[in-house]
Amino acid sequence: MTKAPRKTAEQLREQRRLCRKANQPVMPAQKRTLLTLVSMKTAYVSWGFKLDPDDNKQQKFILKQGKAMSECKMLLVDGTATPRYNDIKQGTIKPANTSPEDAQARKEAGNAKRSATMIARGLRQxxxxxxxxxxxxxxxxxxxxxxxxxxxxxxxxxxxxxxxxxxxxxxxxxxxxxxxxxxxxxxxxxxxxxxxxxxxxxxxxxxxxxxxxxxxxxxxxxxxxxxxxxxxxxxxxxxxxxxxxxxxxxxxxxxxxxxxxxxxxxxxxxxxxxxxxxxxxDNACFSLEVNRNLSRNHKTEFIGLQFIHNALPATTTMTMASDKNKTVDFLLHRSGESLGISAKTASLHHKKADGSHSGFCFGTSAAPDHHKCDWVLVVYLDKSRKIVEGFSAIRGSTVYSEANKGKAFLWHRSGQRRGVSYKIEKHQAYALPQLVDLMFEQRGGEQITL
CATH class of the missing domain: 3.40.1350 (Trna Endonuclease; Chain: A, domain 1)
Structure with missing residues (x-):
């Protein structure tokens, strides 16, 4: 591994300054003076906060906090309080009128120092x-x-x-x-x-x-x-x-x-x-009681992984991939042969209020080492997202192609499709052993059909 030169103290200071500046909101145009109740109100209003119009009430609230004015909050019309003035001014908390686009830009700017340093040291995912x-x-x-x-x-x-x-x-x-x-x-x-x-x-x-x-x-x-x-x-x-x-x-x-x-x-x-x-x-790997504080996505993924592990044919064993955050999630072994499997939980695509949807999808992200993936095993969950309903099996080379690189993989079982040139067949959960047998037999072309 070849590492880039480490940043100097001056470079790091400049980087911190730029990140801090990118996070700071636009201030009302005025000469730099001591912070007063009037200028503080002007700033909060420009940031999209609806303040209580009673100045006497605001003054008492600020005095009660017993801090420098820049460290204080102001009252809102609903009786709650704003974030601290300095927290917004310095970019720690976003203003109320921040657009989603600006919020995303601020988030990226806030991560810039860590990302740049990791890249400079030759470290990353x-x-x-x-x-x-x-x-x-x-x-x-x-x-x-x-x-x-x-x-x-x-x-x-x-x-x-x-x-x-x-x-x-x-x-x-x-x-x-x-x-x-x-x-x-x-x-x-x-x-x-x-x-x-x-x-x-x-x-x-x-x-x-x-x-x-x-x-x-x-x-x-x-x-x-x-x-x-x-x-x-x-x-x-x-x-x-x-x-x-x-x-x-x-x-x-x-x-x-x-x-x-x-x-x-x-x-x-x-x-x-x-x-x-x-x-x-089994519990060490998949139990949600042993593995606490998991993200919502990982919780649903673990439901599918545990089902697969418990439903495999007696002739097949399963080991988890040692390379974390790569395309292959686990390996299936049988008679000296191994298959790299990427497990994906299907999500409804463009779900409507009436419960209908235009199809299914899952993310492919960067997919490092996708050439090691033999099959993508798609897991379908019921409406409660707690019970496995079925599976689809698609060749890894079909999902992780140059055309699909970094994009969401979408399909529709009725034949309306995007991202694939064929209808994907969904199999009932009880058919998993038969699917695994076919995976090892390398049958079915781009996908496995029963």
Missing amino acids: TNHYEKETFEALLDITGLRGMLDYHWMPDGANGDVALKSKDMAAGTYGACELKASDTTDGGRFSFNVSKTDMETKYKGKLIIAIGFKQVNDKIIVTQVFVLSDPQDMPGKTLTPRVNPKGEDACAHLRIRMDGIQQYKLCKKTILEGVLKVPHHSL
Whole structure:
């Protein structure tokens, strides 16, 4: 991996200034003077807020807050209060009259600093190293022969389910992997906070791996293992890259620079996986009680994934993809052969008030590594979005074509279609084993028909 030069302090300051300026709303034209009740009212009105017209009431409300006027709010006609003046002026909160287009532009401007920095460092979605660093860690510590592990679905509150020989049969502990590369000085950034450990990662083992790349080879340099929110030494896990500098992570840091440290790391991980709650592999991967705080989309996806997992033919096994946020969601295995499957939940396209719709669709986004996808398995849910109604199976090369790149994939079962040149057949949920058999037989042309 070749990284772009790191930004200088002056470049970062300029970038922050431009982002801040892009977020700031247009102010009423006037000379720069001390903020008064009149000028404050003028600004709020220009931002689209409907203020209470009683000036005496507004003055009392401001005095009651006991702060500088720029840190105060004003009363609205409905009795509620506006956001703080400075929060709007500085771009933290958008004005009431912000158009959807402006709101989107402000959102993009607010993300500009982080995006530019990630690009400059050569990091982004395509450079997540959880899989590579975990595999390297298994090798150097000798854990590969002592831990049974299964990758969890994309979107779950964990990356991998772990099992040691000291755990009860059929039980696993969920583990969230974090990876951060070595920088020139500074700190590792593992993107995990104490709040995360108290909410979405509650009951999960956290293994944070610091690494560097030498001639395209992953070298693990430091490892941090946390099994409880109380293990977090502060609000976030951001240990120093140079362990000689004092920080709050000394009790967690394992420097991977010798056999004794490898043994210590192995022992710490084996002890850690015993401390977290254990679940069946099915629950660890798909249960919404184990995987909390999921997005609405991921909740519906998990319903489909769990149904597929439980309804497979006895001759077929299913493993989740180790490369997260890629096109392939899981692999189906049979008699030494494997198929890459992209699971998509069908959404109604152009749904009308009377319940009718013009068809179905799902997003394809950037679809990295789409060449590894053999079949797209479309999941249809009922109106409650809780029960699987049926499936369609379409060849991956048909969905992820150059013509459809980055676009929504649309179709209509009655023959009205856009994005495909054929009618897509929907099969009942009970027909899934038969569909899987046909996938392995490579029959059906662009789609599978029964």
